[in-house]
Amino acid sequence: MCNRRLPRVLFGRSVARVQRSATNNRPRVVHISTAHPWEDNRILQRECRALSQSGYRVELIAGTEVEREVYGVHIHPVPPERGRFRRITRGVPRALLIARGRRADVYHLHDPELIPLAPLLRRSGASVIFDAHEDLPNQVLDKHYLPRPTRKAAAAFAKALYWFAGYSCHQVIAATNTVANRFPSHRTTVVRNYPQLRQDVEGEYADTTANGLRRNLLVYVGEISVDRGIYEMLAAMKYMPESWRLTLAGPVHPPTLLDSLRREAAWGRVDYYGHVSPGEARNLVARSRIGIVVLHPTRAYVDALPTKLLEYMAEGIPVVASDFPYWRGIVEEESCGLLVDPLDPKVIGEAMSGLAAEQARAEEMGANGRRAIVEEFNWGREKIRLLTMYRSLTGFDDICGDDDEVEHD
Structure with a gap:
């Protein structure tokens, strides 16, 4: 699944390890975020919870002071940092240290600042997913904390970062069709942030x-x-x-x-x-x-x-x-x-x-x-997209499958 025009060492080994381990045990999935709160609706309440309910062993590394387990998801704390610079220079290395120790089958990254970790995590044989919550190259053009003369350069950097994610991760999840257009279509799945009933x-x-x-x-x-x-x-x-x-x-x-x-x-x-x-x-x-x-x-x-x-x-x-x-x-x-x-x-x-x-x-x-x-606009339908994409990576026959029920009045 790697882009052959880029050095093989950048990506590490293939996903074969994931497929072998999934046949003997439930795949271990580690979600990582240093920018979102640990109880984030999309990350914990929807994606992590859905995967846990479907039989995956799910862990979340996120900004909190307390280790806990919620909805069958084990939360590994990374002390929240004040300011973007401290979050990137201190929070990201801490998250990487914990992540590598978990020896996951799948790593699921939720923040643009985590994209450079993808090649490092792939070298363990794991699959890596980047979850693009927003259209970052467009959004930085309106960021009030950036001086106006620097915004076009920041947008170009964000565009390059998304390009790198598209070719260094096995799969990309996009929150909207607009965001999905930033990534290679053959490895991108749109999972909308629809509410749970x-x-x-x-x-x-x-x-x-x-x-x-x-x-x-x-x-x-x-x-x-x-x-x-x-x-x-x-x-x-x-x-x-x-x-x-x-x-x-x-x-x-x-x-x-x-x-x-x-x-x-x-x-x-x-x-x-x-x-x-x-x-x-x-x-x-x-x-x-x-x-x-x-x-x-x-x-x-x-x-x-x-x-x-x-x-x-x-x-x-x-x-x-x-x-x-x-x-x-x-x-x-x-x-x-x-x-x-x-x-x-x-x-x-x-x-x-x-x-x-x-x-x-x-x-x-x-x-x-x-x-x-x-x-129409409910998480039950989007969950099927998420599980289908995970199944393609892991070969794991989750317990929910495509028969998820949608509530009707």
Whole structure:
């Protein structure tokens, strides 16, 4: 599977060891991330959990202080580092040291800074997967921490790094079709970051609309920053009835922004929970009436999969979302919310207040969104893609196979 134009020593041995070991034992899979939190939705809650449930021995090396086991996944701690430079110069070597000691059959890398580790990990005979969560070459063009004159050079470097991943890893997983276009098609699998149904998470789906748990709450869950529309959300609150409040959950970036937000007049109508677990975030959404996702029109968001939007839909609440072409294909097609100019607080506020005033319409949109998740935009379908790709690498006949059930209402 290696690119023969590049030196053989770069890649090490083939995947034969993986196939031999899989016939005698369950393959050991080690996921590695130094940039994401250990409980990350895509990494732990979806991919690691799915592999563990399917019979693989799964371990995760990620930023945390505590060793633990969750969902049958063993978590190896790498103390989180503050700042990108320290994370790369200290966190990555620590992760590599732990990874090589695990003698895995498959190493699954989740961060661009881990791509240079691929040749080193391959030399043990293991297969290596790179999981591309985002279109990095495009996104760095909007990174506020990079001086503008350096951004094109950074984008070129990111493009070269992705090229290297495409030819030094056995397989690439891409979160969207746009990201997949950066890599060789014959070794790239698209596994979208679709939400899990509550049946998959808790054994059953709690209909919060029917049992009256909904409150007069707008909700935003995720990283809180200027380019994710925090100031527009706060400004739009003046168009909402006084009985309504805004629920925010997630880290503030940069942390100093929080002091500025607290000085805003609308902050008195905010319930801020800080960083919460994925389960807690889901419960906050479930008791709200309207989900907000008004990200700014940057390269990082316009063509990205709107995961938050889908998570709101999964809980059966209508959405007020940025009017991006990609997102329009979901919101308009499924009639599950309203699209707005994310830079115009008045338009955002009028959309929010309109849904607040027309409860029957809002509930119908929420039901439409929920139906779309059940029928199409759910993790159960994407999990099959993940397991099929793993099976092609390891030869392991996982216990779930292609007969994964998708919940239906």
